[in-house]
Amino acid sequence: MVGRVLGVLDAFSAEHPVLTLSELSRRAGLPLSTTHRLVRELTERGALERDADGRYRIGLWLWEVASLAPHGAGLRESAMPFLEDLYEATHQHVQLAVLDGSEVVYVERISGRNAVRIQSRVGGRLPVHATGVGLVLLAFAVPEWQERVLASPLKRFSPRTIASPAELRRVLANVRRDGYAISDGQIEPEVLSVAAPVYGEQDTVVAALSIVVPSEGTDPRTLVPAVRAAARGISRALGAPRAVRVSGGAHWETL
Amino acid sequence: MVGRVLGVLDAFSAEHPVLTLSELSRRAGLPLSTTHRLVRELTERGALERDADGRYRIGLWLWEVASLAPHGAGLRESAMPFLEDLYEATHQHVQLAVLDGSEVVYVERISGRNAVRIQSRVGGRLPVHATGVGLVLLAFAVPEWQERVLASPLKRFSPRTIASPAELRRVLANVRRDGYAISDGQIEPEVLSVAAPVYGEQDTVVAALSIVVPSEGTDPRTLVPAVRAAARGISRALGAPRAVRVSGGAHWETL
């Protein structure tokens, strides 16, 4: 029964954010009358809303509840000022993502009007191996998880996508060594991102911060200090011991 | 049954974003074993997550689904660049809110590190009569709804809260005449906000944009043009005819 309720919610997607009752029934694989009953209750409660054409969409109440997710208010609230700083310095896409399975989920993004077009969407997912934030999150994930991803097929999006386990393994080692990742043309040929890890209270990597710019005419290394500084700032705001320690001055972190 | 699932979700709040099973059971008013069963299914699906201490919180999957709400991705995506502009100009709180019942719901906010402390929270609510965005949203709501709010008790938060229907009625008329609202010290004595309406495709007010600053040393009227311009920009991005029409030059809107 819970599964059916959640199945109805799962019928919505970025491609289909608004659906008729029949579409919901088909996408959720439920009989029409069952769907109707569920949808009516969900709508009465505000989890779904119905527009003037009788179509359904996700409702405000559900969004309010979901805003309580740790990846919502907590992380976002702490990160926002630093995302701002980074955005002001560059006026390019600045985004924050977390790891879920073998994908990253974008939890915040600041984009300028004239920034390069990118594939990510707040609330959306992309594979971990093909994105800057993904490389960072994977590099600092538990080794078992890294091996799991390395043992899975790596989907190719462009000629420059990291598609072999050996190459990915090498890149991950570089990320750990350097403390940042550069992803160039892995999905969109003209798009490059520089990403750095965000640490939480337990000094584990809980998110990744990246900036996304046009590949053309950009030396990614000029962006690294700013991205890392902003990521450090967020880590400190999240209470990460390693990020606080640096201000002591004597003990520089060894990577 | 749907009610029970949603009741569990509704047990979470900004004050209690993380709950034990027993707390959930109590807050949702359900027997422990029922709660346990529901919570387990919700957790398996990712709607809830369980931390290392065995406590539950809202999960990433639910947040992803909820990001599809029109108040999430759609409005936010269009509004973000304009919120950015306004933030860059002022480095004070910039926020976007929508109307729900007699309350506003904050759907986006950009805050600086040194900005004045405010009561609102993304995903949170405040009464419509005591906030700048609320005054705007109410002033342009359907008259029936305005009357409904005017006929309800107006809670007082500070000596300057609008607490009489006559005063609120006058303020709303001023908002409609001027095209913006100023709310000064209605909740927090030292906090002032300037808000302007955001129009959607049907040329109805679908959201309100505001900037929140310290009352001290601020002439709110100096902020009005910037707030209104940003709100106009968002309206245009949302496809509001009236916001596009202005660029024709000949037909200035009459308020």
Place this chain on the structure above:
DNA sequence: GAAAGGCTTCCGCTCAATGGAAGCCCTGGT
């Protein structure tokens, strides 16, 4: 007008949800 598709409502049936109870574990107090 006919057909197709999209809803809305009804109702007999049944099985999955229910919740009390038992049991285990942990913590704090004496």
Place this chain on the structure above:
DNA sequence: ACCAGGGCTTCCATTGAGCGGAAGCCTTTC
């Protein structure tokens, strides 16, 4: 060490709430 209280986890007999086929209405298209 023992006890009490609280927090979970699991079990299972019961039953009523959920189920879904069917009927009917409405809208659109040909």
